[in-house]
Amino acid sequence: MLKKERKNIVLNKKIWFFLIFSSIIIFLFGVNEYKGYKKEEELRVERLLNKINLKIELFMSSIGDLENTEPIKEYYNSKEISYYNLIKVLQEIQKKNNIYGKSGYTLSLGKDNSDIIVTGDGTKNKDNYLKTLGIEEKKQEDLNLNLILIPQEKQISFVLKNKIFNLEEGIFWIVNLDRELFFSGLFGDEVGKWEILKDNKIYHLDKNIVTKRKGNNGYILRSSGLNFKFLYTPNYSRFYQVLFLMSVVIFLALGLLAMLIDYSIKLYKERKELIGEINTLAVVDRRKNLRDFVLGIRKIHEVGELTRKVKSLQGRKLKIVLVEIFDSDDEGLDFKNFTLAREYLKESLSSNGIYEHIDIDYKSIAFIVPEESDSIIEDAFHFMLENIGQKYSVELIAAVSNEFVSVESFPQEYITCKKILDAKFMAKGRKVLFSENIKSGKLILTYPIETEAKLVSKLLNGNLQGAKKIVDEIFIDRINPEAMDKKDIKEFTGLLYNTLNRVVVQLKEFESSLHCEKLDIESITKTGNLEKIRIIFNELISEICKQKKTSEQDENEAIREKIKTYIDKNYQLDFSLDNLADYLGLSFKYTSILFKKVMGDNFKNYINVYRIEKAKEILKEKKDIKIKDLAEELGYNSSNTFIRIFKKYEGISPTQFNPEEILEK
Numbered sequence: 250m251l252k253k254e255r256k257n258i259v260l261n262k263k264i265w266f267f268l269i270f271s272s273i274i275i276f277l278f279g280v281n282e283y284k285g286y287k288k289e290e291e292l293r294v295e296r297l298l299n300k301i302n303l304k305i306e307l308f309m310s311s312i313g314d315l316e317n318t319e320p321i322k323e324y325y326n327s328k329e330i331s332y333y334n335l336i337k338v339l340q341e342i343q344k345k346n347n348i349y350g351k352s353g354y355t356l357s358l359g360k361d362n363s364d365i366i367v368t369g370d371g372t373k374n375k376d377n378y379l380k381t382l383g384i385e386e387k388k389q390e391d392l393n394l395n396l397i398l399i400p401q402e403k404q405i406s407f408v409l410k411n412k413i414f415n416l417e418e419g420i421f422w423i424v425n426l427d428r429e430l431f432f433s434g435l436f437g438d439e440v441g442k443w444e445i446l447k448d449n450k451i452y453h454l455d456k457n458i459v460t461k462r463k464g465n466n467g468y469i470l471r472s473s474g475l476n477f478k479f480l481y482t483p484n485y486s487r488f489y490q491v492l493f494l495m496s497v498v499i500f501l502a503l504g505l506l507a508m509l510i511d512y513s514i515k516l517y518k519e520r521k522e523l524i525g526e527i528n529t530l531a532v533v534d535r536r537k538n539l540r541d542f543v544l545g546i547r548k549i550h551e552v553g554e555l556t557r558k559v560k561s562l563q564g565r566k567l568k569i570v571l572v573e574i575f576d577s578d579d580e581g582l583d584f585k586n587f588t589l590a591r592e593y594l595k596e597s598l599s600s601n602g603i604y605e606h607i608d609i610d611y612k613s614i615a616f617i618v619p620e621e622s623d624s625i626i627e628d629a630f631h632f633m634l635e636n637i638g639q640k641y642s643v644e645l646i647a648a649v650s651n652e653f654v655s656v657e658s659f660p661q662e663y664i665t666c667k668k669i670l671d672a673k674f675m676a677k678g679r680k681v682l683f684s685e686n687i688k689s690g691k692l693i694l695t696y697p698i699e700t701e702a703k704l705v706s707k708l709l710n711g712n713l714q715g716a717k718k719i720v721d722e723i724f725i726d727r728i729n730p731e732a733m734d735k736k737d738i739k740e741f742t743g744l745l746y747n748t749l750n751r752v753v754v755q756l757k758e759f760e761s762s763l764h765c766e767k768l769d770i771e772s773i774t775k776t777g778n779l780e781k782i783r784i785i786f787n788e789l790i791s792e793i794c795k796q797k798k799t800s801e802q803d804e805n806e807a808i809r810e811k812i813k814t815y816i817d818k819n820y821q822l823d824f825s826l827d828n829l830a831d832y833l834g835l836s837f838k839y840t841s842i843l844f845k846k847v848m849g850d851n852f853k854n855y856i857n858v859y860r861i862e863k864a865k866e867i868l869k870e871k872k873d874i875k876i877k878d879l880a881e882e883l884g885y886n887s888s889n890t891f892i893r894i895f896k897k898y899e900g901i902s903p904t905q906f907n908p909e910e911i912l913e914k
Contacts (some may be wrong), residue, residue: 255738257883259516261544263507266898267358267503267504267507270273270503270711271499271500271503271504274499274503275496275499275500278495278496278499279492279496282492282495283488283492286488287531288317290440290441293440294441294470294481297435297443298470300480301431301432301434301435302435304352304353304354304431304804307349307352307354307459307478307622308349308354308356308424310760311345311349311356312338312356312409312424313483314345314424315345315356316357318341319337319753319849320334320337320338320340320341320347321338321341321358322360322869323337323849324338324367326418330363330365330680333351333858333859333862333863335365335372336359336898337366337724337849337850338367339371339420340370340702342356342357342358342367342369343369346369347369349393351430352429352430352431353429353430353431353432353433354424354427354431354708355368355424355425355427355757356369356422356423356424356425357369357373357376357378357422357423357424357425358420358421358422358423358424359420359421359422360419360420361419361420361421361423361444361534362419364376366378366379366423368423374376380512382399382401382406382423383399383400383401383406384397384399388549393875395479396409396410396447397410398452398477399447400452400453400457400458400459401457402424402457403427403429404426404427404428405425405426405445405452405454406423406424406426407423407424407427408421408422408423409421409422409423409424409427410776420589424427428454428455428497432454433604435454435479439838440484440487441481441482441483441484442467443480443481444476444478444479444480444481445478445479445480446462446469446477446478446480447477447478448477449461449462450462450515451480462480464485464639465895467480467481467482467483469547473795507899511573513640515793521860527872534558535555535556536556536607537554537610538554539555539556539559539607540607540608541604541662542555542611542659542660543569543607543609543615543659544663545660545663545664545837549656550656553569555656557734558604558605558607558617559605559617559656562605562617562656563656564654565619565620565654566619566620566652566653566654567617567618567619567620567652567653567654568617568618568626568649568650568651568652568653568662569615569616569617569618569620569649569650569659569662569663569665569666570616570618570630570647570648570649570666571609571610571613571614571615571647571650571663571666571667571670572587572594572613572614572616572630572634572645573609573613573614573645573646573670574587574613574644574645575642575644575645575646575673576581576644577869582650583642583643584611584612585683586641586642586643587612587641587645589641590637590640590645591608591614591704592640593633593637593640593641594614594633594637595608595614596618597633598616604616604617604619605617613626615663615666623649623683626649626681627649627681627683629680630679630680634646634647634680634681635680635748640780641869642670644682645680646670646673646679646680646682647680647681648665648670648673648682648683649666649680649681649682649684650662650663650666650681650684651684652663653667663895665684669682669683669684670682671900700719700722700723700749701744701748703719704719704720704723704748705717705748705751705755707719708752708790708793708794709755709797710796710797711794711797711798712794713790713791713795715796716790716794718785719789720783720787720790724783724786735777738782739777741782742773742774742782743774743778745773745782745786746770746771746773746774747860748787749770749789749793750770750788752793753770753793757806769789770789772785772789773785773786773789781881791864805846805847806832806842809889811832811833812829812833812844812848815829816856816859817834818865819884820856820859820860820883821882821883821884822884823883823884823885823886826840826841826852829844829852837883857894857897858898860885860894861898861899863883864879864883864903865906867882867883868903868906876888876892876903876904879891879903880892891903
């Protein structure tokens with residue numbers, strides 16, 4: 250009896266111990282799973298929002314592209330809109346809609362003082378079109394707002410106004426977003442619910458409903474480019490269901506563990522070994538892990554295993570040698586040659602089995618070099634890079650990091666190499682650069698003739714942004730001005746002066762209308778301070794580009810007027826682009842390019858549209874005119890040609906255009 254009671258007491262203690270122990274394990278497991286779930290959910294939500302933001306940036310940039318086209322500019326600035334201009338605006342919008350319609354959005358353009366809205370499907374009456382979007386006449390005063398959201402059954406529309414979007418006064422764009430296409434990543438999200446939040450109103454993505462926001466539930470995520478936010482409300486019910494099932498499984502597993510401790514330990518060891526094998530198989534791309542770690546994309550504890558060579562190098566003195574294309578912006582550069590050059594480098598260094606390589610990107614590759622002196626590294630890589638330049642016609646340059654031991658130093662030393670390469674335009678023919686070159690000021694303040702040629706080309710074309718980018722390459726912020734000799738600074742200033750002088754000489758030669766005498770290029774020689782020299786140099790190139798742009802605009806306007814005058818006088822004749830080229834005194838090819846640039850359309854299309862407009866004017870005045878006579882009056886050598894072209898541009902024949910049927914005799 251006592252033995253039985255003792256057994257019961259021991260059993261009760263074991264049960265209580267098991268229940269307490271199981272509760273603690275399940276609680277800890279639940280906390281850990283919740284943290285993991287929340288972290289994964291945040292990353293997932295961020296990825297989805299980034300995709301939507303990219304699409305938003307896409308249609309915002311599409312609007313920017315359209316605003317830079319001549320037809321749209323003319324539409325903005327014209328008080329009276331011509332039929333031809335409407336056709337060109339419609340064509341520009343249709344191009345964008347055809348290209349990006351599959352992404353889930355279409356664009357339409359309107360003006361406050363016009364009854365017409367230009368859409369991808371043609372021109373629409375503004376009041377009728379706004380009604381189809383859900384804006385009644387009594388609510389059309391809302392169009393004074395900068396951003397209007399209009400929910401519909403299958404799409405959400407935005408009306409974008411001026412100020413925030415830098416639009417002209419009185420201009421507005423309408424963006425129609427297809428719910429399923431544009432919000433494909435968010436639409437019907439089973440894990441959570443996505444909505445648009447603006448002015449304390451919630452616009453549902455899955456249905457045509459607008460509600461007032463209540464409470465503080467959900468995550469508010471700002472969108473890119475627009476002043477509204479996305480509201481995401483997680484659905485934790487599924488997580489709790491899974492957590493409950495997992496808790497039951499853990500409880501049962503612990504019960505089996507308590508009853509069969511010896512067997513469970515053995516099973517646990519086998520399971521641990523199996524997990525280790527699975528993890529080993531999961532690391533299928535150790536080299537990618539190494540690259541992500543070096544670039545700082547992932548932390549050392551996030552990348553799993555690195556390559557076997559890196560493991561063998563741990564504990565040794567290491568250096569990183571970063572090799573990249575000297576000038577990746579060179580328009581004549583063939584990146585296939587760099588691929589061949591990169592393979593040549595790998596093959597050349599493969600004889601030393603302990604060298605490890607890291608493919609960084611399309612223009613650079615890094616090598617991990619153990620226990621080599623700077624002189625050996627410089628000699629070896631200088632020889633290989635010289636050989637590559639002759640063999641593959643691609644110029645490469647290398648930077649060598651400081652010495653380090655710990656693998657954790659990879660990202661920091663990679664950044665060191667990048668900083669060194671920032672000074673590559675001052676390398677003056679050197680192929681291998683070290684941090685000492687920059688710290689001691691051994692790099693001479695200069696730049697190669699190729700860099701000067703690119704700068705001169707950008708300035709002669711009026712490309713200010715391109716010119717400033719080259720100036721940023723010439724003036725390296727990380728160089729130490731105090732380490733520069735005054736003589737070196739003076740020589741550097743002389744180079745800048747000579748570059749600007751060459752630009753001025755060429756501008757005077759080709760464009761006499763420019764006021765180059767106003768450019769005080771000698772001002773950069775009157776100071777020995779690098780920062781002041783840089784400021785003065787930027788001001789001078791800005792003035793050059795400004796004058797160049799003004800001159801080009803004046804020249805284009807003069808040519809446009811000459812072309813219009815010629816067409817007005819000769820549209821009744823069967824003239825060609827050759828005739829226009831002779832009139833302008835230019836070559837046929839250049840006239841073709843110039844015509845499209847200043848007139849906004851090719852020669853053939855522009856003349857056809859011009860003649861069709863003239864035809865409609867004549868048909869209204871002379872209702873009994875014969876088609877044959879009308880064709881001859883417009884310069885067409887055949888009435889059939891005229892009818893075909895008229896129908897192509899108007900969609901109807903000339904006889905259908907006039908209320909009274911015109912018979913061709």
